[in-house]
Amino acid sequence: DTGVSQNPRHKITKRGQNVTFRCDPISEHNRLYWYRQTLGQGPEFLTYFQNEAQLEKSRLLSDRFSAERPKGSFSTLEIQRTEQGDSAMYLCASTDPGQEQYNEQFFGPGTRLTVL
Amino acid sequence: DQQVKQNSPSLSVQEGRISILNCDYTNSMFDYFLWYKKYPAEGPTFLISISSIKDKNEDGRFTVFLNKSAKHLSLHIVPSQPGDSAVYFCAGAFAAGNKLTFGGGTRVLVKP
Numbered sequence: 001d002t003g004v005s006q007n008p009r010h011k012i013t014k015r016g017q018n019v020t021f022r023c024d025p026i027s028e029h030n031r032l033y034w035y036r037q038t039l040g041q042g043p044e045f046l047t048y049f050q051n052e053a054q055l056e057k058s059r060l061l062s063d064r065f066s067a068e069r070p071k072g073s074f075s076t077l078e079i080q081r082t083e084q085g086d087s088a089m090y091l092c093a094s095t096d097p098g099q100e101q102y103n104e105q106f107f108g109p110g111t112r113l114t115v116l
Numbered sequence: 117d118q119q120v121k122q123n124s125p126s127l128s129v130q131e132g133r134i135s136i137l138n139c140d141y142t143n144s145m146f147d148y149f150l151w152y153k154k155y156p157a158e159g160p161t162f163l164i165s166i167s168s169i170k171d172k173n174e175d176g177r178f179t180v181f182l183n184k185s186a187k188h189l190s191l192h193i194v195p196s197q198p199g200d201s202a203v204y205f206c207a208g209a210f211a212a213g214n215k216l217t218f219g220g221g222t223r224v225l226v227k228p
Binding site: 004033035040041042043044045048056091093103104105106107108109110 | 120122125148150152157158159160161162165205207209214215216217218219220221
């Protein structure tokens with residue numbers, strides 16, 4: 001297993017366009033998380049899935065954001081009508097509370113979004 | 117409402133010496149705390165964690181101390197190595213597998 005992967009690594013878009021990011025978690029990790037990190041800040045929780053069920057969404061997640069995990073494996077995060085304030089690093093993480101001793105989450109390398 | 121704070125944005129230490137990173141939290145309901153390290157262009161990497169019922173956890177060069185009455189935890193790195201130069205984040209979590217609440221990070225520079 002090569003860990004959590006995210007695609008694309010970088011995305012530049014114009015304001016108003018839609019973007020979609022993909023996250024492939026560690027195999028058999030049933031929980032998948034999305035975080036957003038802006039410059040100089042720590043990651044902020046956006047949403048998480050237990051298998052295919054979306055269990056929690058942050059109030060930071062506006063209606064323009066939607067996330068899916070249709071088969072309980074990979075996940076997508078879509079941002080509609082992007083705004084310059086959406087520019088950030090989007091991080092995905094996965095874990096299996098039954099396996100990981102300290103319930104640590106394993107992070108992917110992130111997708112850096114720049115909205116012009 | 118910033119529930120986890122790292123008040124020192126940066127730290128510089130000589131190779132071989134001790135690095136002490138501090139973290140304060142406001143929510144006494146956190147069940148455990150974790151420390152992550154982050155290099156540029158990479159995702160955060162788990163370092164060490166501590167349950168809220170413990171006051172110390174040690175793993176090699178890394179030791180985390182928890183003072184619940186002060187709502188404060190610290191990470192000690194001994195001895196510090198140049199490869200430890202990175203941004204360190206502390207995070208709190210409420211229950212197994214639940215979301216992490218991160219501090220703002222401390223950038224550590226270990227000088228050879």
